[in-house]
Amino acid sequence: MSRRAGSLWSPGSPRALAPPAPAEPAAGDILEVRDLVKHFPAGGGLLRGPRRVVRAVDGVSFRLRRGETLGLVGESGCGKTTVVRCILQLDRPTSGEVFFEGRDLTTLSESDLRPVRRRLQVCFQDPYGSLNPRMRVGQTLGEPLAVHGLARGRERRQRRVRELLAAVGLTSEQADRYPHELSGGQRQRVGIARALALEPAVIICDEPVSALDVSIQAQIVNLLEDLQAELGLAYLFVAHDLSVVRHISDRIAVMYLGKIVELADRNALYGSPRHPYTRALLSAVPIPDPVVEAARERIVLRGEVPGPHDPPAGCAFHPRCPIAIAACATGVPPLREVAPEHWVACIRA
Amino acid sequence: MRALLEVRNLRTEFATRAGVVRAVDDVSFDVRAGETVALVGESGCGKSVTALSIMRLVPAPAGRITAGGVRFKGRDLLALPEGEMRAVRGREIAMIFQEPLTSLNPTLTIGRQLTEGPEVHLGLDPGRARARAAELLGQVGIPDAERRLCDYPHQWSGGMRQRLMIAMALACHPSLVLADEPTTALDVTIQAQILELLRELARRMDVALLLITHNLGVVARYADRVNVMYAGRIVERASARRLYAGPRHPYTAALLRSVPRLDEPRRTRLAAIEGQPPDLTRLPPGCAFAPRCAFRVARCATHRPALESVDTGEHLAACWESSRLAGAPAR
Numbered sequence: 223m224s225r226r227a228g229s230l231w232s233p234g235s236p237r238a239l240a241p242p243a244p245a246e247p248a249a250g251d252i253l254e255v256r257d258l259v260k261h262f263p264a265g266g267g268l269l270r271g272p273r274r275v276v277r278a279v280d281g282v283s284f285r286l287r288r289g290e291t292l293g294l295v296g297e298s299g300c301g302k303t304t305v306v307r308c309i310l311q312l313d314r315p316t317s318g319e320v321f322f323e324g325r326d327l328t329t330l331s332e333s334d335l336r337p338v339r340r341r342l343q344v345c346f347q348d349p350y351g352s353l354n355p356r357m358r359v360g361q362t363l364g365e366p367l368a369v370h371g372l373a374r375g376r377e378r379r380q381r382r383v384r385e386l387l388a389a390v391g392l393t394s395e396q397a398d399r400y401p402h403e404l405s406g407g408q409r410q411r412v413g414i415a416r417a418l419a420l421e422p423a424v425i426i427c428d429e430p431v432s433a434l435d436v437s438i439q440a441q442i443v444n445l446l447e448d449l450q451a452e453l454g455l456a457y458l459f460v461a462h463d464l465s466v467v468r469h470i471s472d473r474i475a476v477m478y479l480g481k482i483v484e485l486a487d488r489n490a491l492y493g494s495p496r497h498p499y500t501r502a503l504l505s506a507v508p509i510p511d512p513v514v515e516a517a518r519e520r521i522v523l524r525g526e527v528p529g530p531h532d533p534p535a536g537c538a539f540h541p542r543c544p545i546a547i548a549a550c551a552t553g554v555p556p557l558r559e560v561a562p563e564h565w566v567a568c569i570r571a
Numbered sequence: 572m573r574a575l576l577e578v579r580n581l582r583t584e585f586a587t588r589a590g591v592v593r594a595v596d597d598v599s600f601d602v603r604a605g606e607t608v609a610l611v612g613e614s615g616c617g618k619s620v621t622a623l624s625i626m627r628l629v630p631a632p633a634g635r636i637t638a639g640g641v642r643f644k645g646r647d648l649l650a651l652p653e654g655e656m657r658a659v660r661g662r663e664i665a666m667i668f669q670e671p672l673t674s675l676n677p678t679l680t681i682g683r684q685l686t687e688g689p690e691v692h693l694g695l696d697p698g699r700a701r702a703r704a705a706e707l708l709g710q711v712g713i714p715d716a717e718r719r720l721c722d723y724p725h726q727w728s729g730g731m732r733q734r735l736m737i738a739m740a741l742a743c744h745p746s747l748v749l750a751d752e753p754t755t756a757l758d759v760t761i762q763a764q765i766l767e768l769l770r771e772l773a774r775r776m777d778v779a780l781l782l783i784t785h786n787l788g789v790v791a792r793y794a795d796r797v798n799v800m801y802a803g804r805i806v807e808r809a810s811a812r813r814l815y816a817g818p819r820h821p822y823t824a825a826l827l828r829s830v831p832r833l834d835e836p837r838r839t840r841l842a843a844i845e846g847q848p849p850d851l852t853r854l855p856p857g858c859a860f861a862p863r864c865a866f867r868v869a870r871c872a873t874h875r876p877a878l879e880s881v882d883t884g885e886h887l888a889a890c891w892e893s894s895r896l897a898g899a900p901a902r
Contacts, residue, residue: 297758405847406614435613436785437863440829440843447840462759469831469841492833506763508788509834510827512811515792522767523760526730 251321252456253286253309253342253424258318260304264531276531278304279315280480283557286424291450291457293471293488295464295503299527300477302460306428309458310344311335323423340370343417347429350409353401359412360397363387366419386415390445407438414445418453426458431466443470464507468492473563476500479538480530482557486564496560496571499539537568545570573645574601575779576625576747581639583617583624586632589852594620596803598639599878602747607773607780609790609811612800613848618783621800622749625781626666627656643747662692665740667769669752671732675724681708681735682720688742707738711768730761737769741776748773751783766793787830791815796885799823802849802859805878809886819881819888819896821866858890866892 260279279301286292296302307313309320311327320327322342327335346352353362363383367373373382384394390411401409410430417425431439443466449455461467467474474491476484484497495501505521523542528534534541540550549569557567583595595617602608610618623629625641627648641648643664648656668674676684685707686700695703708716711734724732733753740748754762770793773780782794790797790811797814799807807820818824828842846863855861861871871891878889
């Protein structure tokens with residue numbers, strides 16, 4: 223895609239909030255999650271036995287810097303989607319703080335959150351599920367502008383919709399299409415355009431390419447990178463495809479059963495992973511080359527991910543861990559810095 | 572020697588509101604005894620419909636096999652009476668689907684579902700069938716198999732259910748298993764477990780596998796030979812090593828270049844394939860990939876290239892310009 227739409231954040235268009243207040247978190251961080259916990263009640267009730275608690279997210283902390291991409295990876299049930307929902311306050315966390323542009327979102331009321339959500343947007347895996355099937359693309363993109371009082375007036379709004387379509391590589395004619403008339407890749411472009419419409423500072427991308435065909439995934443990844451370079455966006459990129467995450471992320475956090483087990487910059491995490499779970503994950507990804515694959519030793523993990531309602535004592539990974547020792551079953555390993563900016567929760571690392 | 576499975580000029584069509592869609596168009600390939608052959612391609616390329624056509628499970632009346640033949644151990648499957656075909660399904664050719672939950676009966680115990688095949692096809696009495704079921708569960712790595720026969724499918728995780736599907740597929744000693752995206756719905760560490768298990772059992776029991784997937788990494792690790800499909804047709808065929816080392820169809824080459832690889836330095840930009848996947852109701856008269864192809868020339872738009880040998884040994888490509896890809900580095 224060419225460098226286009228320097229006008230996308232045109233000076234004429236109204237800005238969201240005032241420049242961020244002097245942030246409580248370190249300068250340069252736009253989003254900070256501190257000790258986030260989300261427990262869901264499960265079971266309980268008449269004849270159903272004791273009430274239990276599902277620890278979907280159990281003490282997660284990380285920072286997202288301005289303009290960077292932080293990858294958040296893990297397998298199903300690890301809590302990454304709950305983290306996303308707690309950041310957006312779609313689920314209110316049980317405890318912990320979520321600082322965005324200097325304000326703790328967990329303390330804000332629904333009405334106070336509305337202007338914040340302009341600056342903190344989300345793009346989902348399945349754009350088909352998140353686009354209104356009865357709305358034309360132009361309406362889908364125009365609606366948030368109207369709701370938030372941006373680009374007032376029909377003509378200005380239409381111009382803005384055309385800008386957004388161009389920014390994501392769609393044509394103005396496609397404003398008249400319905401979602402079912404578009405391909406999966408085109409629908410994801412609409413999903414990205416909708417996230418861009420309100421001039422966010424952060425877009426949370428929840429598995430944005432995993433529902434797309436291989437030949438289309440690269441288009442969308444390139445588009446996200448172009449938009450970031452142009453607009454200075456920060457991405458929280460939630461995904462399970464480790465090859466794509468490596469390509470797009472500056473830093474990566476690996477989650478297992480509600481906790482971050484490793485957090486490091488891209489080269490450290492992929493070049494010298496320290497947590498045995500990270501190593502197993504990387505080793506499980508098949509390389510598209512038969513010669514490489516034939517020579518490759520794989521770590522195939524035993525067993526399956528235990529449910530978050532009944533996590534193992536000690537390190538939650540220890541029952542599947544190839545290098546576990548007795549001590550792993552008793553103490554929960556803290557996330558510690560083993561090299562500059564390289565954090566690992568493992569006593570054996 | 573004849574191949575175990577011979578698919579010849581297969582054509583399967585669907586009647587849709589937008590007109591007749593040729594989901595599988597003039598597809599020919601072989602699977603030999605004991606080998607693993609991949610059908611690789613993106614959604615809508617016809618790989619799953621090919622498998623359903625082999626099993627004669629194309630949903631009628633919308634879908635119909637309109638041309639071609641399927642020979643299995645020399646028998647023409649498309650000409651068999653339905654009763655004999657039923658004896659082939661499950662007994663000689665088994666199938667594993669992407670989502671095991673939709674192919675399991677939620678109201679029957681695991682044991683009941685696993686004994687049905689051996690009772691019907693092998694004539695085992697219920698006691699022997701149950702012993703065989705427990706043995707099979709053990710082979711696919713389900714601990715405490717005897718007791719778990721009384722469970723229901725919803726009590727099992729996705730990975731365990733896919734192990735069960737493998738056990739059901741292998742229950743009657745088939746000589747061919749069609750595996751349609753067998754691990755796509757699973758997490759990556761579980762994917763690795765399931766695929767290693769499938770390969771190990773297929774080798775030990777001398778079962779041939781037709782592996783249907785969109786995942787180029789899975790193909791590289793598990794397939795002996797590969798057929799690449801695009802818009803209902805096979806566009807390239809070769810041994811896995813040859814295909815990955817020197818693809819001769821621009822689509823294969825572009826697909827391999829577009830995926831980021833963990834074993835290579837990170838690139839600044841992914842080599843995307845531009846354009847959109849083909850619309851099967853409006854295919855061009857020439858090559859279906861031409862609108863997205865970096866190598867296209869004038870006749871690509873009007874004349875469809877046949878799948879032809881491009882090298883010594885088995886390497887075929889359907890491209891007018893495939894010689895321009897020869898000797899070029901794969902990546």
